[in-house]
Amino acid sequence: MADNIAVSVRVRPLNSKEESKGAAWDINSETNAIAPQAGSSAGTTDSTSYQLDNVFDPSCRTKDVYDRTTRGIIESVLNGFNGTVFAYGQTSSGKTHTMQGSAEEPGIIPLAVHDVFDSIDHSEGREFLVRVSYLEIYNEQMVDLFSADTRRVSRLQIKEDSERGVYVSGLKEEIVTSPTQVLELLRTGVARRHVGETNMNAESSRSHTIFRMVVESRAVGENASGAANGAQDAVLVATLNLVDLAGSERVVKTGAEGIRMKEGANINKSLLNLGIVINKLTEGAEGKGSHIPFRDSKLTRILQPALGGNSKTAIVCNVTPAAAHAEETHSTLRFAVRAKRVCNNATVNEVVSESALIKRQQREIEELRKKLGGEGGVSQEVEEEINALRREMLEAENERERLANELEIEREERERAEKAASAKISNLTNLVLKSSAMDADGACDKRPKRGNRRETW
Numbered sequence: 001m002a003d004n005i006a007v008s009v010r011v012r013p014l015n016s017k018e019e020s021k022g023a024a025w026d027i028n029s030e031t032n033a034i035a036p037q038a039g040s041s042a043g044t045t046d047s048t049s050y051q052l053d054n055v056f057d058p059s060c061r062t063k064d065v066y067d068r069t070t071r072g073i074i075e076s077v078l079n080g081f082n083g084t085v086f087a088y089g090q091t092s093s094g095k096t097h098t099m100q101g102s103a104e105e106p107g108i109i110p111l112a113v114h115d116v117f118d119s120i121d122h123s124e125g126r127e128f129l130v131r132v133s134y135l136e137i138y139n140e141q142m143v144d145l146f147s148a149d150t151r152r153v154s155r156l157q158i159k160e161d162s163e164r165g166v167y168v169s170g171l172k173e174e175i176v177t178s179p180t181q182v183l184e185l186l187r188t189g190v191a192r193r194h195v196g197e198t199n200m201n202a203e204s205s206r207s208h209t210i211f212r213m214v215v216e217s218r219a220v221g222e223n224a225s226g227a228a229n230g231a232q233d234a235v236l237v238a239t240l241n242l243v244d245l246a247g248s249e250r251v252v253k254t255g256a257e258g259i260r261m262k263e264g265a266n267i268n269k270s271l272l273n274l275g276i277v278i279n280k281l282t283e284g285a286e287g288k289g290s291h292i293p294f295r296d297s298k299l300t301r302i303l304q305p306a307l308g309g310n311s312k313t314a315i316v317c318n319v320t321p322a323a324a325h326a327e328e329t330h331s332t333l334r335f336a337v338r339a340k341r342v343c344n345n346a347t348v349n350e351v352v353s354e355s356a357l358i359k360r361q362q363r364e365i366e367e368l369r370k371k372l373g374g375e376g377g378v379s380q381e382v383e384e385e386i387n388a389l390r391r392e393m394l395e396a397e398n399e400r401e402r403l404a405n406e407l408e409i410e411r412e413e414r415e416r417a418e419k420a421a422s423a424k425i426s427n428l429t430n431l432v433l434k435s436s437a438m439d440a441d442g443a444c445d446k447r448p449k450r451g452n453r454r455e456t457w
Helices: 041-045 062-069 071-078 096-101 108-121 179-193 259-282 298-302 323-339 362-373 381-445
Strands: 002-004 006-011 025-028 033-036 054-057 083-089 126-138 141-144 158-159 165-169 173-176 207-220 235-244 312-319 344-345
Touching: 006 062, 006 323, 006 362, 033 323, 054 062, 054 083, 062 071, 062 096, 062 108, 062 312, 062 381, 071 083, 071 108, 071 207, 071 235, 071 312, 083 096, 083 323, 096 108, 096 235, 096 312, 108 126, 108 179, 108 207, 108 235, 126 179, 126 259, 126 298, 158 381, 165 298, 165 381, 173 179, 173 381, 179 207, 259 323, 312 323
Parallel strands: 006 054, 006 312, 083 235, 083 312
Antiparallel strands: 002 344, 025 033, 126 141, 126 173, 126 207, 158 165, 207 235
């Protein structure tokens, strides 16, 4: 199913520092257009009017943004399609507020979590298994936000296979059965995320985060027995990525120094590569066989399926209407217009092999059901025992994957060390041989000196 990326713009209210200079943009939520005001600083640099799928003015609530950008993607995920939603924009433009929200106004992530479980509760004839992970990309290093183990910073690897697609090997996954459990895990992860103070934001995100939900389901009961032989064993495996990007920033405005400047440089570098990838895709580089630099940053590599690949994708571009940031707002809107032209080709992910966790655990779960409560064991106690077994089995798989990664990394480090030692020995050998050759040449040049006088008696 070919669909363009859905791109929306959310304009945040002016803050106290910006109110004195006022707004510089005309926002029309009915026509979904945003344009610089005539005579404003935004209009003097560029008078372009930008047309997007949705334009949300400062009075709009996050629930409205969610309903028009994300709810449809959640429905698709429950039907086996991959989905991705991410917030983009300059620093202090409201991205984290849009994705995470607050207790009074929940963001897209908690709203999506509740929606997933509400849909599962109301579904009939299917068994679901949901697992989640939380990844941070900080200074181009991947960090597992569900793990307190600092060693896992260097033990995560980006891998790809035909059935799982692009994934982060070694990343801890948790099997979850309720939104309360997921939100508690999220709070733990958010507390570990890197944030810092700049001149533009008291709690500026210094990293990108990717919250991932993998939703597996299979037909049960009459639906399973009525399916064809091939479909009877099929499992739908869909991945939902909810991404909170750090914002692009200028040192002149943020006043960043030292570690904050290094963080900002890495943030800008990864966002620049995201922009390059979007440009290449809109130019049709993939169809022409041209190189698209997905691998130049970890962010674009992980998001590769969401950018022109097998996913339904929505981008919420956050901007400020302030005249002081007109140039940055123009830049974000130009990115939005380009991203809107990227076409994805989402397909239903149907798996019949053991790559689906629900299939790998099937035999053990059925045996436990028979022991605890018969074939139909549906009591709460039985389900709790089953979920405990699922988590135990998944943790064992996670541990095996982590150990395999560590062995692979140690092997690569050992090979690099051996190559370096071999090169050093080779250089020393060459130096010794060269020195010996020079000594031999010097010996050949030595001839007996003739005296200045003839010898006489």
